[in-house]
Amino acid sequence: MNMSYCRWQNTLTDLRDCKGDLDDRRNRAEREPLSNEELQAAKSLLGLAMEMVSDIAMDMNISEDELIDSPNILDSYWEDLQIQCIEHEEE
Secondary structure (H helix, E strand, C coil), X not given: CCCCCCHHHHHHHHHHHHHHHHHHHHCCCCCCCCCHHHHHHHHHHHHHHHHHHHHHHXXXXXXXXXXXXXXXXXXXXXXXXXXXXXXXXXX
């Protein structure tokens, strides 16, 4: 389990590794098939990523396509979340 102070950093590193593996498989550079457990985890990971994109788009009242096409929009989303966390701590 990732510690909360580095959860996003550690997960980003791991996700980049998974993307690299997916790219290799798409380009047929990786020839070893995934185990059933790894295949299920890959499907679950991609499903969760799509769910996160959908949730953020819904929070921002924009389409998923708009969010994907304009990743800089996320700056204001995270800024708002940070402000909410600070306000919650002050209560």
